[in-house]
Amino acid sequence: MGLITGLCTFLFHLPQIYKWLLRPYYITSFLMTIAFLVVRKAPGLCEHLATQREDGNSCDFDWREVEILMFLSAIVMMKNRRAITLEQHIGNLFMFSKVANVILFFRLDIRLGILYVSLCIAFLMTCKPPLYMGPEYIKYFSDTTIDEELQKDSRVTWIVEFYANWSSDCQSFAPVFADLSLKYNCAGLRFGKVDIGRYGEVSQRYKVSTSPLAKQLPSLVLFQGGRELMRRPMVDNKGRAVSWTFNDENIIREFNLNELFQKSKKLNKGRELKEEEQNGSKPEEGIDELSPEQPTESKKDQ
Template identity: 80%
Template sequence: MALLTTFFAFLYHLPRVYKWLLKPYYVASLILSVAFLMVRKTPGICEHLASQREDGNSCDFDWREVEILMFLSAIVMMKNRRAITVEQHVGNIFLFSKVANVILFFRLDIRMGLLYLTMCIVFLMTCKPPLYMGPEYIKYFSDKTIEEELERDSRVTWIVEFFANWSPECQSFASVYADLSLKYNCAGLKFGKVDVGRYGEVANKYKVSTSPLTKQLPTLALFQGGKELMRRPQIDKKGRAVSWTFSEENIIREFNLNELYQKSKKLSKNKGEKPAEDQLPTVLEKDETEAEPEVQEEESESKKDK
């Protein structure tokens, strides 16, 4: 079932996939992912390779190589069950294909393995995934502006993403977060982002770990009146992030975006009037009390403020 879902998602987004593959990062990733296949199947090269096949055909996979490739397929299917965007699906395929290629090349010849591993390291150091450049209504904070903006008016509700450009999870989530900002941004409900990989002081202040092994990136937090009311993923008593899927549906449900947006939208229409207490947007987190802040009546945020 997971394989069929991945296949149909790939077909649906095929035009976008073509555009991605034309970018240098994806072209290089694709070449590295199929490197062993090309070496094993290219006439003039494969004849000189070692093989454990009984028929001695060095231009075809032996039983151990087939076993490694089948294991790769199983790993990719398991990882893609939790992928929420096509970028994540494609990224998982490229990542684990490179890992499999390292194993296959080292098994074939240690010199080829070292050469391929060196190429992968150079690729990681010189090539970065292309950043999302589509439409969005998101304000980008710095270490000097985030606190001031969140506390500027107690009637404004903010959803802030703490991210790092080097994190693949953050890069994959960028398009999802942008879509949410386009759907739900209004005068009383705004979306922001801050790069904690760049601003370490912000990461420390809001207790977001930026370790390469952390599961706290990205982190979404909801602020009302400058105070944090909830965040995802949650942190357990041992300081570890609780596993959580950053899908659009999960975010809408957990952050109560539909109700929050509707009440914020109503308030934005009544300019010059003080909102009644029963009109204020509410955010209710599980096992917590309700918070009823007022919403500022101002114009919508500009697309980006860097």
């Protein structure tokens, strides 16, 4: 079932694959994913490799290598059952394929294993996955602006994502959160983000751990008048996050986004009527009552 889901997702987003493959991160990851396959099948090279096949054919996989690759497929399918976006599906494939390649290369030749691990370390240090740069209505906070902005107007509800750029889960969630901001952002319901990997004081102040073991990244927190009303994922007594899937359906349901959006529209209409009564004039035509405010900080500022 996980394989079918992954295949359907891949085919649906196939036009986007070509754009991604043009990026250095994906090109390099793909080459490193198929590295063992290329070495094992390359004419002129595979003849000199060791093998445990009974027929002595060193240009084909032996039974242990097939076993490792089958185990890799099972792990990828299990992980992709909880994947939300295509980036997560591809990321899981890349990550576990590299782990399998390390095992296969060390089993084949320790020198090849050391060389492959060195390439993996160099890749991690020099090549970062591309950040989401699509449309969004999100306010990016710093350590000095988050408190002031959340407490500025008690009638405004904020949904704030606490994230870190180094977290692959946060990077995969970015397009989902951006899409929600495009659908639901209005005068009374705002979306914000703060990089707690950069602002450690914010992490401590709002009790969101950046430790990979805590699994609290990303965290979504609902604020009203600067006061926290709820957060996902919830945290148990040991400081570990309770497992929760960050997809748009769960977020809309748990945070009651449809209800909050309807209340925010009423709030916005009430403000316009009040201003009209005070000024004795109608609001200017051509202004959309739900037009969201543009973010004042860009991703590059972070």
